[in-house]
Amino acid sequence: MSNALQQLMRSRLDQQGWSYGEAARRGGIPRSTVHHLATTERLVRMPQPATLEGLARALDLPLDTIRRAAAEACGIHLYAGEPADAAVATDPEVDVLIASLQKLSVDDRRHVAALVESLLDRGARPE
Secondary structure, three states: OOOHHHHHHHHHHHHHOOOHHHHHHHHOOOHHHHHHHHHOOOOOOOOOHHHHHHHHHHHOOOHHHHHHHHHHHOOOOOOOOOOOOOOOOOOHHHHHHHHHHOOOOHHHHHHHHHHHHHHHHHHHOOO
């Protein structure tokens, strides 16, 4: 069974008649990376932002489309933020952090919330 990223990649590669090598060249990313993302059933972690950007270039698709498919392949649900055609791009690290909170225990979420509050308080104080 293939994941959302695999399905998206296979569909786009087949539609355009591109090989893994051609996609890699178009996106400026290693062929092995394209192959790995296209053939790995369940990604262990979210690909790096630069990899997602390269894959978006390679497949000639919006970055948001690639990021959401990759997140789903990792078992992460990204919350709908800005519309897909918004002028301001969302930060993939923020999306991953928000989505990852669902996987934490109640106690761990409390710890994360306390840490965030502490960091925000520290940032609000003049040095």
